[in-house]
Amino acid sequence: MSASITAATPVKPRSGVLLALSGLLLGMFVSMLASTVVSTSLPVIIHDLGGDQTAFTWVVTATLLTTAISTPVWGKLADLFSRKLLIQIAILIFVLATAAAGFSQDTSTLIAFRAVQGIGAGGLAALSQVIMADIISPRERGRYMGLFGAVMAVATVGGPLLGGFITDTWGWRWNFFVALPFAIAALIILQRTLHLPALAKKKAQIDYLGIVLLSTAVSLLLIWVTLAGSSFEWWSAQTIWMVGGAIVSAILFVVVELRAKEPLVPLTLFKNRTFTLAVIASIATGIAMFGASVFLGQYMQLARGATPTEAGLMTIPMIAGLLLSSIGVGALITRFGRWKPFLIVGSVLLIAGAYLLSTIHYDTNFALVSLYMFLLGAGVGMTMQNLVLIVQNTSKPTEIGVASSGVTFFRSLGGTIGVSVMGAALATKVTELVGDAKADLTKAIMSLGEKAPYWADQLQSGSIPKVSAMPQALRVIFEDIYAQGISHSFLIAVPFAIVSLIAILFLPNVPLTRMTTKERIEASEADFATVSVPAGLDVAVEPEASDVVASADEGAERADAPAGASAGR
Template sequence: MTTAPPSASTPTRSMSHREVLQALTGLLMGMFVAILAGTVVSTSLPVIVADLGGDQTAYTWVVTATLLATAVSTPIWGKLADLFNRKLLVQLALVIFVVSSAIAGFSQDTTMLITLRVFQGLGAGGLAALSQIIIADIISPRDRGRYMGLFGGVMALGTVAGPLVGGFLTDTIDWRWNFFIGIPFAVAAIIMLQMTLRTSTVRRDRVRIDYLGMVLLAIGVSLLLIWVSLAGDSFAWASVTTLAMVGGAVICLAVLIAVELRAAEPIVPMSMFRDRTFSLAVLASVSVGVAMFGTSVFLSQYMQLARGATATESGLMTIPMMTGLFVVSTIVGGLISRTGAWKRYVVGGSVLLTVGLVLMSTIHYDTPFALVSVYMAMLGGGVGMVMQNMVLVVQNTAEPSRLGAASSGVTFFRSLGGTVGIAVLGSVLADTVVNEMERRQSELLAAVATDGSGGAAAMQRLSDGTVPAVRDLPEALRGVVESIYGDAVAHVFLVAAPLGLVSIVATALLPNLPLSRQTSAERAGSPPQGPELDPQRVGDDVRR
C-alpha cells in the first residue's frame, strides 16, 4: 500500500522575531535536557555503582543503556517527524524523559537504574533528533552558523554543568538528585514550546508507519550493541552466545534492508546512502560519537580513580575540554556564516580531534594537570568543529520531505558510535585494569602488607572486580591503584585514536557544496515557520 500524496500544508500564522527566538530557546532547553541526561551521572557513577553494589559491567551499562536507547530510537523519531506534527513529538519526548527521570531517582539496584536509563534514552533520542529538525525549519544552513554559539554554548553548558552539578549533588546531598535536577528544565521547555512554537504540518490522507522496520531496527541494533557490551565479560568473544547474538543481528539488519527498499515510508530510506554527502557525514559522525561520549565517561574515571578527585572536583577538571568545544564552535560558526566556507573547518576539526586523542593516550596518574588540560581543550575543539557541522552539511543537501530521516540518520550513527565506543572501550579498560593488577601483583601485596587487615579487605574488594573508592583506600595501596587506572585510561584513548583518522578521510572527501540561504520550509514551499524578514535581522536580535 502506498502513502497518499500530501495535500496542502496546514496554514499557520507566521512567527514574529520574538516568537522565533522564544521557540529557539525552548528547543535549546530541550537539547540541554538531553545532554544533561547523559552527562549528569558521569562524575557520580563510581559512587552510584558502589552504593548499589554494582561492578565495572554495571558501571558501563548505566551509560550504555541510555546511549543504546537513544541510538535505536533516533531514526524512528526522525521518520515520525516527516509524518506527524513535530511540536507534539518533541513535547512527547520531553514527557517520557521527565517521567523516567523521576522514577530513576528511586532506583534500588543497578538493574532498576539501567532499565529507567533506557526510557531516559528514548526521550533523549527524540529531543536530539527533533531539535535539529525543527531548527532547520526556522534557520537556513547559511545563516545557522551565527547561531552555532548558542548550540555550542548549550552543549558546553550541559556537558560541563552535568558532571559538575551531579558531583556537587552527590557530595553534598545524595546521588539520587542527579535524576531530579533535569525535570524543571524539561517542564519549562514543554511549556515554552506549547506557547511559542508553531509548525506547518503537511496533511496526508493516509500515513503508513513502517512498524516492521522499527522492530527490525530495534532488535538488530540492540543485539549488536548488547553483544559488544557483554562479550569478553559475561561470555567469551568466541562462543555460542556470540554466534547467536551476532547472527541474529546480521539477519535482522539484512531483512531490515530488504524491507526498507520496499516500504512506502521507510524508517531508514536506503536511497540516502547513495548520497555521498550523507554517507561520508555518517562515517565521520561515528568517530565523533566515540570522542564525545567516550571521553566524558572515561575522563571522570581518570580524574577520580587515577588522580583521587571527588565527584565535584572531577566535574571541574573537565571544564578545559568543554571550554575548547564552546569557544571553537562559536568562532567557527561565525566564520562559516560570514564566508560560506565550511569544509576547511570540518577537516581541520578532524585533525585536531585526532591529535587530541593521541595526546590523551600519553597521560599518566601524575601527568601535570596543566598539560592534561591542554590536551582536553584540543580534543574538545576538534569535536566542536565537526559534530554540529555534520548535521548542517547533511541538512543542506537533504530533500525537505526527508529532512527528519536525514538529520536523525547522522545523529543515530553518532549515538551508535558513542554507544559501541563506550561498550568496547569499557571492556578494554576493564581488561587492562585486570591485566595490570596481575602484572603488578607484587606491588599490591607489598602495599597490603603495610596496612594489615585494612589493606587485605581493600585488596579483596579489588579482586572481586568492584569499582574502588580510591580516596578510601590505604595510602600505600592507593598509589598503586591510581597508577594502574591512569595507565588503563590512557590505553583507552590510544585504542580510540585510529577513529580520528577515519574522520579525517571522510571529511576530506565530502563534496564542497555551497550552503543554502533557504530554510527547509521555504525549500518545500510551506508557509514560513520563521520570520518573514531577512534572517540577518534575527541574528542581530540575538546579539542585542
C-alpha cells in the same frame, strides 16, 4: 520557457527566531543536564550499588543504545506528525525516566530506566535539528547552531560540577531529580513560543518490522562486545549466536527497508554522497564525544583520586574547547558561507586529542592533560553540529526529518559502540594489570594492619573501587592501573578519527542555501506548477523531486545575488 523562482520568502527577524528557539534550547539544556549531572557521580553510584566495570559501561551504553535506535524512529515520525507535540512528548519521556532512575536499588534497575531515558533523548536529538530546519535557512543556521553548542557546553560544564556538589552534599540520588523544574519550564515555553508551519497531511505508515530488526542487530552486537572476554570467550558458541544474529538481522533490515513504503531509514539517502560521507564522519565524532565524556570522569576519580566535584572542575578544559569552537565556527560559517575548512581542522583536532589522551598516566602534568582535553573538545565542537547542517543543506525538503535523524543516529551508534568497545578494553586491561600487580597489592594490604581484612574484602567484591577513599599504599597502585587502562581505551578512538578526516576531505563543497525547509517546499511546488511542456502535448511532465529542489535553490541564489549579476550570463 518555464518560470523560475526569483525571490525567497523574507527571513524571519532574529528576535523572532530566538523566541521560537527558546523552548527548544531549554529542552536541549534539560537533556544535556540530566545526562551530564551524573557523569562525575557514576563511579560513586556504581560503587554504592555494588556494580563492576561492565555495569558501569552498560549504565552509559543503555542510554546511548536506545537513543541511537529511537532517533530514526523520531525522525520518521517528524515527517508524519506534529513536530511540536513530538518534542514535548520526548521531553516528558526523558525527564520522567530520569527521575525514576533516582529510586534505583541495584544496577539492573538503573540500566533499565536509563534505557527508557534514551528513548526521550533520541527524540530531542532528532527533533531539535528538524525544527531548526523548519525556521532557519542553512546559511543562517550556523549562527544558531553555535547557540546550541553553547547550551550544550554550559550544560556539560555545569552538569558535572552540579552533580559532584550534589553527590558530595546530599547524595547521588538527587542528581536524577534536578532536571524536573527545567523540564516543566521547557514544556510551557515550547507551548507558548514555538509555532511551526502545518505539515501536509499524510497517511501514517510506521515501519515496525524495521524498528524491531534494527534494535535486534544493534543490541546483539553491543551485548557481545560488552560481555565477550569476561562472561565468555571471544571465540565461543555465544559469540557465534550473537554475531550471527546481528548479521542476519542487519541483512533482513536492509531487505525490509528496500521494500517498505515508508522506510525507517530510506536507503536512497546513501545515493547522496554528502549524506554517506557525513555518516562515516559522524561515527568517529560520536566515539570521541561520548567516549571522552564517560572515561575522562573515570580517569579523574580513579587515576587521579579526585572527588566527584573535583572531577567536574578538572574536565572544564574539554568543555571550553567545545564551547569556543562551536560558537566561533558557527558564526564564521554564517558570515562567510564556508564550512569545509572548519570541518577539516576539527577532524585533525579530533585525531590529535584522542592520540594525546592515549599517552596520559596517573602523574601526567595536569596542564598537558588539560591541553589534550581542549583539543579533543574543539574537534568535537567544529564537527558535530556542522555535519548535520551540510546534510540538511543537500537533502530533499520532504526528507529533512529522516536525513537529520540519520546522521544523528549514526553519531549515537558510533558513540554507543565506542563506549562499549572502550569499556570492554578498559575492563580487560584493568583485570590484566591487577593480576600483574598481585604481589604489590598483597604487600600493600598487609601493611594496613587491622584494616587489612576490610580492604581485602573490598577488592575481592569486584565492584569499582572508590580510589579517593583508599589508603595511600593501595591508592597509588590503583591510580596507576586505571590510568593505564583508560589511556589504552582512548587509543581505540584514533583510527576512527583518521577515517573521519578522510571522509570529510571527500565531502562535496556545496554552498549553503538561504532558504528554510518550508520555503524550499513552497518553491518546489511553485516551480512544479509552472513547468511547461512542448506545444501540442497535453501530457503533464513531472520533474524529479531533486531537480525541483535544485531549481528552487538556484532561484534563491539568484535572488541573493547582487543586482545585475545575472545580466551578464
